[in-house]
Amino acid sequence: MTPQVLDVREMSISYGSRVPALLAVSGVSFSVESGQCLGVVGESGSGKSTTGLAIQGLLTRDPSVSATGSLTIAGTELNPVVERGWEGIRGRTVTTVFQDPMSSLDPTMTIGRMLTFVAGSKAESLRWLDEVEIRDPAAVFRSYPHQLSGGMRQRVMIALALARRPALLVADEPTTALDVSVQAQILKLLRREQEALGCGIVFVTHDLGVAKAMCDEVVVMRNGCIVERGTSARVFGAPESEYARRLMESRLTMATDRHRPVGLPEATVVNAMVESLNEGRAETATTTVDAVTAEWNARSLLWSDFAPADVGEVSVPPGASPGAAPIAALEFTAVTKSYPTGGGIARLKTVLSEVSLRVEKRESVALVGESGSGKSTILRIAAGLESASGGSVQRSDVDADAVQVIFQDAGASLTPWLTVEQLLTERVRNSKRGGKVSAKDAARLVGLAMDRVSLDRALLTSKPSQLSGGQRQRVAIARAIVIPPTILLCDEPTSALDVSIASTVLNLLNLLRHALGISVLFVTHDLAAARVISDRILVISEGQIIESVPAENVSSTVSSDYARRLLDAVLS
Amino acid sequence: MVRFIIRRLVSLVVVLFSLSVLVFVLQRVGNADPVRAYLGPNASQAAIAATRIKFGLDKPLIVQYFDYLGGLFHGDLGMSYSTRRPVAVELADKVPATLELAAWVLFFAIILAVILAGIYTLKGPVSGVIRFVFFSFASAPSFLLATLMLLLFFKQLHWFPAVGRITDTSGGGPTGFYVLDGLLTGNLAYSLDAIQHLVLPALAASLGIGVALARVLADGLSSGMASNYARTARSLAETERSILFRHSLRNASSPALSMLGVLSGAMLSSLVVVEQIFSWNGLGQYLSTAIASADFPAVAGVSLVLGAVYVILTAIVDVVLALVDPRVKLT
Known part of the structure; x- marks a missing residue:
């Protein structure tokens, strides 16, 4: 029998500093054996991070945290909130790989100094750097964290955590801040090192794909409780609890049906759908929440059902002769962009070279690439936030305001001291015909936009800080569509959100683009999300668009190595 | 470079x-x-x-x-x-006097800042007292502190002398920096006497700067102790004290050093007042006499010297910044 390295029995943890006191973890039990990897999966607020901190002994400094239950690490019984007993365990028997390798490494210290502190000698440090597959250990030994890439930093973090040969490793979202292709390498490395050392791993993550790829067993947490546990294959294959089932359904893979809403019916989206379907119809022909939910469950609800009846007229601009090429919503012709770098006078760093792209009216295009590929620069140029160094950019603003942008971090893009109503009304006023809109009409438009993203009108008087992350992102969407633009630019709008909220946002965006006939340019690093939201996918690498494929069958049509790599990185 | x-x-x-x-x-x-x-x-x-x-x-x-x-x-x-x-001849012995005082002021200020900020950050029983010090001393003008110190340490306790740079004015050395001269000529008693004369004026001028510096440093240290790299260090079994001195202090010193650069300008002008009170025969005293008698070449000379000192001080601060933080490049 393999020895047990971690045993948690009925552990509860509460934060007394919050008002009212918050029970973050409630009666959680699980155990990990040597050589086993246990996934602790959940969304934000599920208590998975607190659980992770508790088993590392990192909750002992805050006097307002209290705990009950028992925690045994490698045969030693410990109290997660009392410092006594942790010495010799924390940092030796149990170590951690943290999420963000940039901020988790001291920026003023060389890798060598950090690693020698735990490894003991320079030779041993170099051996560990070699062990985590760093190509030039001697150079990295002398480097500071900011001189390394994200993936390299995470390898250093793993070397730091493993150098003392712990019995238990806590991996706290170790790949969340990394590019998808780096993520796969890091997971492989963790797997290999686990086999070599035989340690147990507690893998805390919100990413179901990562958990499925990495873990032998999984516990799913929600609101501080474990709602489901079992082997990885069983939990992912046939989830028993309603919540786990919803989570698994929300997960995007390359096999997700892109013609239907993602995930299970959710009140927010269903309400918005009903609103959209009933708009402009006679009283007698209205549909209901129950009817839409039933259709969704029966998988007979298609996005095409939401297209307005007058599709044909929208795309033909007034005065255009029939049969002429339709005006694109957005067109880039040989756009280049370069920045001056510090140092020389004429030294320029080219981020975009000769990019041409065209987004038709009502079309949705996704721009997929890794960080540094130039995808966000394209979006910022399209939005007019930056100007191109060369080439031409054309936006169609004949009959509407040309562009609106939804950013990744909606919380930061909403002015904190304005209420939701002020934010939305301000957008109406600033639009092209905003000056002519009466106060009554503005209020009606704002109310309508709230319905379209299914936000309760009672929230109009709230400020952004009083809303949840998902609500804030929906306010950002409402602001972008309160006066429907020709094209909606989305910069990774779902990547900072939990799985279930992300699928809500994707569903809402899809609903809006079909119901309102808005074009979409969707920038992302996630090929699976791109496939769901778009008609066509552009793959971008090093400032150049290297491939354009229809979203319908990406997997079979991509040809470049780079796109293949991105494809492989989407965990099935 | x-x-x-x-x-x-x-x-x-x-x-x-x-x-x-x-x-x-x-x-x-x-x-x-x-x-x-x-x-x-x-x-x-x-x-x-x-x-x-x-x-x-x-x-x-x-x-x-x-x-x-x-x-x-x-x-x-x-x-x-x-x-x-x-003017050049007149300044020859005034410049070392003021520079010697300024060096001690900066030295005291830095020591004071590190001690106050360190105690405050480690959350000992006296951190409440230090919080009070932060608020009260930062606003105390240096002439008031100087007068209080004279009353306490000179008049009541007789610990330190109150006037001038040295008791025995007949001695001297090659540099005009008395402490250094004493060391160079092997006359330790001379150095010690010079230090005794330096303590009160240097303390009076350094308290305000040191406390202001300590507040910036304490802010940096607290956020450093709550940072992700401190969490990493904790998870690798480092003690709180070790995290403070090995990691936080160095990360927190960048803003504190920038602050010190700005403060050193303010220090030079506060020395004018302090030199008056302690009859310190330096640039400050010389300057106030010169202004009163409309002595243009003298005023101009002092201004130029102080300007040069300030530029050199900021350059030194920048060099130290680059040494402390590897992300800073000297340009």
């Missing part, structure tokens, strides 16, 4: 040049007549006219300025109107 030095030398020249223009213009705009200041109130019209020509004051203003500037290049700061001696 070479680029950095060249850039700083250029900025030194620019600062000195602008200062010379500024001081020159100010003096001409003012009402005080330098010739009357030089000759005294009872001089005859003939003597005034003669001196005016002797000083070149009859020439056009622009020519006067270039005459002055030309002198500067040869190290000639002009004649003091009130003492009738070359």
Whole structure:
């Protein structure tokens, strides 16, 4: 029998500093054996991070945290909130790989100094750097964290955590801040090192794909409780609890049906759908929440059902002769962009070279690439936030305001001291015909936009800080569509959100683009999300668009190595 | 590094040049007549006219300025109107006096800041007291502190002397920095006496700066202790004290050092007051006499020296910043 390295029995943890006191973890039990990897999966607020901190002994400094239950690490019984007993365990028997390798490494210290502190000698440090597959250990030994890439930093973090040969490793979202292709390498490395050392791993993550790829067993947490546990294959294959089932359904893979809403019916989206379907119809022909939910469950609800009846007229601009090429919503012709770098006078760093792209009216295009590929620069140029160094950019603003942008971090893009109503009304006023809109009409438009993203009108008087992350992102969407633009630019709008909220946002965006006939340019690093939201996918690498494929069958049509790599990185 | 030095030398020249223009213009705009200041109130019209020509004051203003500037290049700061001696000679023993005091002020300020911020961050039983110190001392003017210190340490306790730089004025050495001179000539008693004279004025001038610095440092240390790299260190079994000194202090010193650069400018002007109170025969005392007697060459000389000191101090701060934080590049 393999020895047990971690045993948690009925552990509860509460934060007394919050008002009212918050029970973050409630009666959680699980155990990990040597050589086993246990996934602790959940969304934000599920208590998975607190659980992770508790088993590392990192909750002992805050006097307002209290705990009950028992925690045994490698045969030693410990109290997660009392410092006594942790010495010799924390940092030796149990170590951690943290999420963000940039901020988790001291920026003023060389890798060598950090690693020698735990490894003991320079030779041993170099051996560990070699062990985590760093190509030039001697150079990295002398480097500071900011001189390394994200993936390299995470390898250093793993070397730091493993150098003392712990019995238990806590991996706290170790790949969340990394590019998808780096993520796969890091997971492989963790797997290999686990086999070599035989340690147990507690893998805390919100990413179901990562958990499925990495873990032998999984516990799913929600609101501080474990709602489901079992082997990885069983939990992912046939989830028993309603919540786990919803989570698994929300997960995007390359096999997700892109013609239907993602995930299970959710009140927010269903309400918005009903609103959209009933708009402009006679009283007698209205549909209901129950009817839409039933259709969704029966998988007979298609996005095409939401297209307005007058599709044909929208795309033909007034005065255009029939049969002429339709005006694109957005067109880039040989756009280049370069920045001056510090140092020389004429030294320029080219981020975009000769990019041409065209987004038709009502079309949705996704721009997929890794960080540094130039995808966000394209979006910022399209939005007019930056100007191109060369080439031409054309936006169609004949009959509407040309562009609106939804950013990744909606919380930061909403002015904190304005209420939701002020934010939305301000957008109406600033639009092209905003000056002519009466106060009554503005209020009606704002109310309508709230319905379209299914936000309760009672929230109009709230400020952004009083809303949840998902609500804030929906306010950002409402602001972008309160006066429907020709094209909606989305910069990774779902990547900072939990799985279930992300699928809500994707569903809402899809609903809006079909119901309102808005074009979409969707920038992302996630090929699976791109496939769901778009008609066509552009793959971008090093400032150049290297491939354009229809979203319908990406997997079979991509040809470049780079796109293949991105494809492989989407965990099935 | 070479680029950095060249850039700083250029900025030194620019600062000195602008200062010379500024001081020159100010003096001409003012009402005080330098010739009357030089000759005294009872001089005859003939003597005034003669001196005016002797000083070149009859020439056009622009020519006067270039005459002055030309002198500067040869190290000639002009004649003091009130003492009738070359300003450069007069400054020769004032500059070391002030620089020695300034060095001690900075030294005390840094020590004070690290101690206060460290105790505050480790959340001991006295951190409440230190919070009070942060708020009260930062606003206390240095002349008040100086007077209080004189009353306590000189008048009541007799721990330190109150006046001058040294008891035995007959001694001396090659540099004019008395502590250093004592060490160089092997006269330790001389150094010790100089240090005793330095303590009170240096403390009085350093308290305000040190407390302001400590507040910035304490902020940086607290956020450092709550940072992700501190969490990593904790998870690797480092103690709180080790995290504070190995990781946080270095990360927190960047903003504190920038602050120190700014404060050192303020320190130079606060030294004028402190030197008066302690009869410290330095630039500050010299400057206030010179201003009172409309002694333009003297005022200009002191301004130029202080300007140069300030530029050099900021350059030193930048170098230290780059040494402390590997992400900072010297440009």
